Amino acid sequence: MVQSTWFTPRGSGVRVPHRPLKKEMVGEYLPGHFLFMRYSTYILFSKQLNRFYVGSTSLSVQDRLEYHLMKHKGFTAKAKDWVVLFDAQFPSIQEARALEKKIKKRGASRFISDL
Numbered sequence: 001m002v003q004s005t006w007f008t009p010r011g012s013g014v015r016v017p018h019r020p021l022k023k024e025m026v027g028e029y030l031p032g033h034f035l036f037m038r039y040s041t042y043i044l045f046s047k048q049l050n051r052f053y054v055g056s057t058s059l060s061v062q063d064r065l066e067y068h069l070m071k072h073k074g075f076t077a078k079a080k081d082w083v084v085l086f087d088a089q090f091p092s093i094q095e096a097r098a099l100e101k102k103i104k105k106r107g108a109s110r111f112i113s114d115l
Contacts, residue, residue: 039096043086052108
């Protein structure tokens with residue numbers, strides 16, 4: 001573990017342990033740019049409910065799907081057969097949420113059928 005020095009407003013350095021970022025939290029490296037996170041918009045489908053679920057996340061879509069299948073208490077807790085039908089990645093959360101809003105406004109089934 002590496003230690004970093006953080007400076008308080010008064011200028012004194014405080015040493016804090018720095019943990020490396022998890023693999024799924026770091027996006028690609030582009031020449032001339034810093035590392036950036038990837039944000040995803042995704043569509044899940046449950047055959048049992050015959051329903052779609054649209055969401056966006058900063059995690060990998062597979063990690064988010066596992067959360068929906070195991071720990072989630074909301075709408076997706078009604079079924080355990082969710083599968084990923086669509087996944088689009090963006091460099092910013094604003095772009096991911098804009099697509100999520102567009103899909104929800106139009107309807108996930110219509111969006112999927114137009115692909």
